[in-house]
Amino acid sequence: MSTPSVLFRGGRLREPNPDRRSLHFEDYLTGDPLPPPPADADWLSEVTDWPMYANDSVGDCTLASPGHMIEAFTRYAQGVAVEITEADVLAAYSAVTGYRPGDPSTDTGAVIEDVLKYWRDHGIGGHKILAYGKVDVSNRTHVEQAIYLFGAVNLGVNLPQSAEDQFNAGQPWQYVKGSPIIGGHCVPALRYRHDGSTDVITWAAVVKVMGLFWRHFVEEGWFVLTKDRANQLGNSPSGFNLFQLGEDLAALTGDPNPIPAPTPTPVPPTPAPDPSPCTGAQVVAAMRDLFKKMGF
Helix, strand or coil: CCCCCCCCCCCEECCCCCCCCCCEHHHHECCCCCCCCCCCEECCCCCCCCCCCCCCCCCCHHHHHHHHHHHHHHHHHHCCCCCCCHHHHHHHHHHHHCCCCCCHHHCCCEEHHHHHHHHHHHCECCECCCEEEEECCCCHHHHHHHHHHHCCEEEEEEEEHHHHHHHHCCCCECCCCCCCEEEEEEEEEEEECCCCCEEEEECCEEEEECHHHHHHHEEEEEEEECHHHHHHHCCCCCCECHHHHHHHHHHHHCCCCCCCCCCCCCCCCCCCCCCCCCCHHHHHHHHHHHHHHCCC
16 A cells, blocks of 8 residues: 555644624625626636645644635736745744744644634744635625635634545545544635535645535635735726725724725716796797887
8 A cells, every 4th residue: 555645634623612793604695696606617727836835844724725715816816926935934823823843732724713813913934815704605796706806715624534545545535425524624716616516625636526526525714815816806896895804803893994985876866857838929028028128
């Protein structure tokens, strides 16, 4: 039996406080229908290199995932992929969890929302996000809309042994009944297809995730909003209330709303009514008055 090329390191922890208040994607869908997402959306094919970010030896997947998202976000917003360093990723992992390099007892993993909060408040590798919120991973339309709108959905996966085996064999992640769970993992979804599959980044590679695997093992999803993407979308993209998202974030954090208020659509002035047409008698009377003034 060959030695696996990657040995999974558990890194994504479940949220210990299920009552924590979070923003939710569906709460910002307006009365105007959000346009249906296109059949396929791709935010990864123009990136040519995906770093490992030490995730083959450290359980830092919750920080490696933002590193990969930063690379994709900058490539599609600015035209050049910015690759933050492994030191940046590990420094953020240490800040969030207390990890100390060389001390395996401190390599305990992290809760995704804690990482997103750190990313918003402090930045990772010099890059911050404006906001983040939950996406219902059981609602495929919302997942696709969030990927299409924001460029990614950050996933929490309850990883089975079959996923590690399939990765090392160069295969997609497919559902294997009875495969034991080996731990929590975090990956960014950056592309979806009309056949219901989704591409994620993990262990320095692109992996295709099949729909049945998703339904069994993907447990949580998060969208993130960058400044670049907010500028591209505008303050009020059709069907999604971006400004209200910022308002609710401000209420949660006490910080100012990072989204400018949308400019009201100007209302055109009401045109003046056309003058009423004159009757023949009115014309005759007006002419008579004019002749009198002229002395006739």
